[in-house]
Amino acid sequence: MRVELAGGAFTEDRFELIVTLIRLFAESRHEWVVTPDQFEIVRAYFQEHAPTRAQAYALMAQKGAVSQAWSAGPATLRPVVSVTYDSMPDHVEDLTRPARLVVENQEGDGAFVLALAHVFEAGQVIRAHGNRWLEFVQGGGSGEVPKVVASEAATFRRVKRVAFLFDSDRMVPGEASKHEKAVAALGELGVPGHVLRFREAENYVPNRVLAAIAGPRRELAARIDALKKLDPHQRGHFDFKHGFWDRKKACPAVPDAQKDLYAPLPDHVMAALRNGFGENLTVILEREARAGKLKEADFEALGPEVVAELKGLLALLQEII
CATH class of the missing domain: 3.40.50 (Rossmann fold)
Structure with missing residues (x-):
């Protein structure tokens, strides 16, 4: 999160809390938003209360100020959490939690x-x-x-x-x-x-990922070919895990609410998709994405x-x- 420390928060009794926030900034866990007029306040504070770390902390503040002055785009439009002397105990508690x-x-x-x-x-x-x-x-x-x-x-x-x-x-x-x-x-x-x-x-899992499912290759290829016959609306509301299958009656079926949506599909396409693609599709999606096998396209x-x-x-x- 983007975090701004009010000048009035730099007091002796808030030192431990301030150091905790500085650690979060140093880890790049949160972003320190520093206005140019605050830099001297920060430098003087740490020079007095943490002289051995003052130079490092002042450099962090300076980078925060420079970044704030020169940055543009969506990141600078994100909300800023304003931490004051009174709010600091609560804010530190919130910002250190996952x-x-x-x-x-x-x-x-x-x-x-x-x-x-x-x-x-x-x-x-x-x-x-x-x-x-x-x-x-x-x-x-x-x-x-x-x-x-x-x-x-x-x-x-x-x-x-x-x-x-x-x-x-x-x-x-x-x-x-x-x-x-x-x-x-x-x-x-x-x-x-x-x-x-x-x-x-599961409806967001690309065909490239479905091809990585374990099982007989020919039958899987036939299912993917049938899936390609669906338009984006049909694909977006298809039951990827179970397909066109009524689990209660244990037979192929299209839910009543979807009969109009899938009415244009040929019978052989419906038959090929009757069993869907099974479980754990998003786990396979992550595996393929982590391996760099997917693109925005x-x-x-x-x-x-x-x-x-x-x-x-x-x-x-x-x-x-």
């Missing part, structure tokens, strides 16, 4: 997010997760996620470094997500989040708004890290 992303499935959704970070070069997200500065929290199912999010947010004092990610569970394009009421309630608590536009995270092929949506999700995470 940011929290509440998801429906910790392993699967966590792998999805990290895969996107590798593809779209969101190094801050990868580094934060690797250093345990960002943690994925198991929500326990979509119905429980709002409760878990609210509980996590309540543990922060001033800066709620919590966000959430929902599958939309939309059966057709444009359908209202069942999570809309929960999202509105969490917004009132000051907690940001994202509801996927497609049905589930692989996601552009999924639909005209996909890349912008996924980059927006990563930007949301960078806000709370």
